[in-house]
Amino acid sequence: MVQKKKKLVAVAKPEVATEPKRRGRPRAYEPDVAIEQALALFRKGGFAATSLDDLSEVTGMNRPSLYGAFGDKRALYLKTYQRYRDDYTVPMVAIFKADIDIRERLRRFFDAALDIYLTGEEPRGCFTVMTVASDAIADPDIRELVYRGFADVDDAFGWCFRTAIKRGEMPDTVDVAALSQMASATLFSLSIRARAGVPRTELDVIVKGAIALLCGPAR
Amino acid sequence: MVQKKKKLVAVAKPEVATEPKRRGRPRAYEPDVAIEQALALFRKGGFAATSLDDLSEVTGMNRPSLYGAFGDKRALYLKTYQRYRDDYTVPMVAIFKADIDIRERLRRFFDAALDIYLTGEEPRGCFTVMTVASDAIADPDIRELVYRGFADVDDAFGWCFRTAIKRGEMPDTVDVAALSQMASATLFSLSIRARAGVPRTELDVIVKGAIALLCGPAR
DNA sequence: GGAATTTAATGCGAAATGGTACAAAAAAAG
DNA sequence: CTTTTTTTGTACCATTTCGCATTAAATTCC
Incomplete structure (x- = not known):
């Protein structure tokens, strides 16, 4: 050999x-x-x-x-997983900290996500989502990691919507948890579709529709 | 050996x-x-x-x-993929044909999905979503299959929402495409979270919130 | 009964896989 | 210069993997 x-x-x-x-x-x-x-x-x-x-x-x-x-190979995989979070996920979530309105926040966030998912010769999607599919069942440690990863995303969106309520950009009657989960669902969907070969133009349309639905009628 | x-x-x-x-x-x-x-x-x-x-x-x-x-192994995989669609996806979509209102339709559909995703010793999620993660990049044929699979799901939801509009259950001003894509996103999200170990009670809450968002205020 | 046919069972080959042992190379220190 | 240390490079190991060849078994047909 x-x-x-x-x-x-x-x-x-x-x-x-x-x-x-x-x-x-x-x-x-x-x-x-x-x-x-x-x-x-x-x-x-x-x-x-x-x-x-x-x-x-x-x-x-x-x-x-x-x-x-x-x-070993698994240890390297875990290191790459952490690297993905450090290099991609964390900077993405940092986008929310900009002083802009909720729609622009979401728009920039999803744009950044699409940039990440579609960069390179092939559309690779989100590594966390791919990791769930490949290793979550066989490896409880990995399952725990991705479980946490998804909860972090939900939390970031939650923060985002609560901030929007505080700034008067959304009514305080909305269900923040449900919105957050739907926003996360949109993110996962973009990842999966990207990897399935859906072109960027279609993904952009999905983002637009999702933001309209999540943020409700313009105020 | x-x-x-x-x-x-x-x-x-x-x-x-x-x-x-x-x-x-x-x-x-x-x-x-x-x-x-x-x-x-x-x-x-x-x-x-x-x-x-x-x-x-x-x-x-x-x-x-x-x-x-x-x-060979790949041919068997493709046969199992087709079997999954015949045994699980098609019957799920058939749920939409029942003469019930949109909320009940979606509720039953997502319930059925969760039953499938969570059945067995471990939560396996949706095979189509898992297939995208594992094989879509290396295998263009598989990528085409799952691409089609996702389009079919969007279409089924589209039919569902258009029917709801016809039956007066939703206003005709809604963006059917955006709703369909969001509903599909919910489905993918359930699959991924199920596989990540999110318990059924939480997934049920997500379903409830999603239906409320997708169908808008009760009419 | 033997021949034809289809499938199971066994063994094998070639290559790939994850991991390790050890020698050689390249540097710092004294 | 030699010794110590760290890394590279090569070879190897044991096992696994996919795929195939051949023989044996089980049936039908005549």
Whole structure:
């Protein structure tokens, strides 16, 4: 079984001369970059269909190096999951903090989501949703992670609608929980449709209709 | 590599004495039952994580028999997909044909969906949604299948809302397309949350809120 | 009874998979 | 220069995976 040839892709950064030099042969990769590359792969094929050879190839790291740096395949998957949340989910939710009205908030949020879901050669959708489909049943830890992920999304939308009520953008008679859950449902739907090949133009129409429905008649 | 011991689970039916007897050793399985068993497995783990040994075990068929009866693993997967649509999706949509009002229609539909998604030891969610996650990117044929599947769901909801308008249950000013897409989004969301371990009580609450939002103020 | 037919059962091959052991390479430290 | 440390690179292991070939078993037909 032949290990793949090294590819200087996840290239190590120049040493910053503020700490004692680290002994030993220098790393030929940058862990952060490697995780990002692994994430890209896992987003495409999921856990089971992505092999260590695939990961080795995309990162330019040999398999022993992958193990040394990240642990086993599952551990690497969990790291990529956390990276996805840090790099994509958290910045998305931060969009809500802008001082704009509810419709613009939602519009920007869903736009950002679509940018993420549709970036790359293939539309990959939301990694959290894909993870539920592939690993939630077999792995209770992962199920717990995604369960939490979905609850966080509901909460973010909840905050958003409560803020809209406070700012007088929505009547205080609305059911915030129901709206939040429907907004999350819209997000999941965009993810799934994107991955199923629905074009951006149609997804934009869905966003528009959802915002109209969620926010009610313009005030 | 040891082939698993046979298990008389997918048992052949008694021959109906209306045609010439078929030569050869009798089958020890019933193809329809085997497909159903395979479906159950694929619903749990998806394509890549379900091996032929797994399928062999659950159906009681040796691997050559699986190949002989259904073709390769992917062909079997496609057959199980079709079976899911025939056995679950089509009967669900048939619920809409009952002569009841829109709210009751949606309530029964989502209830039926939850029954399907939550039946079994583990909540498996909707097979179409799970299939998008696992195989849509690598396999254009499967992507086309699920794309169509989602369009069909949108259409069924569309029919439902147009019927409600005709029967005076909803105003004719509503955006039917947006409502349909939101209703589909609700369905996908239920599937994903079910698989993530959200309990039925919470899912029922989501259904209730969704129906209220989709149907607007009671008329 | 033997031949023909169909299916089950067993074994195998080639490749893939996740993971590890060990030697070689590349650096710092003394 | 040697020793220590860290990483790369190669090879290997044990198992699994998918698919197939062949033999044995079970039936019908003549």
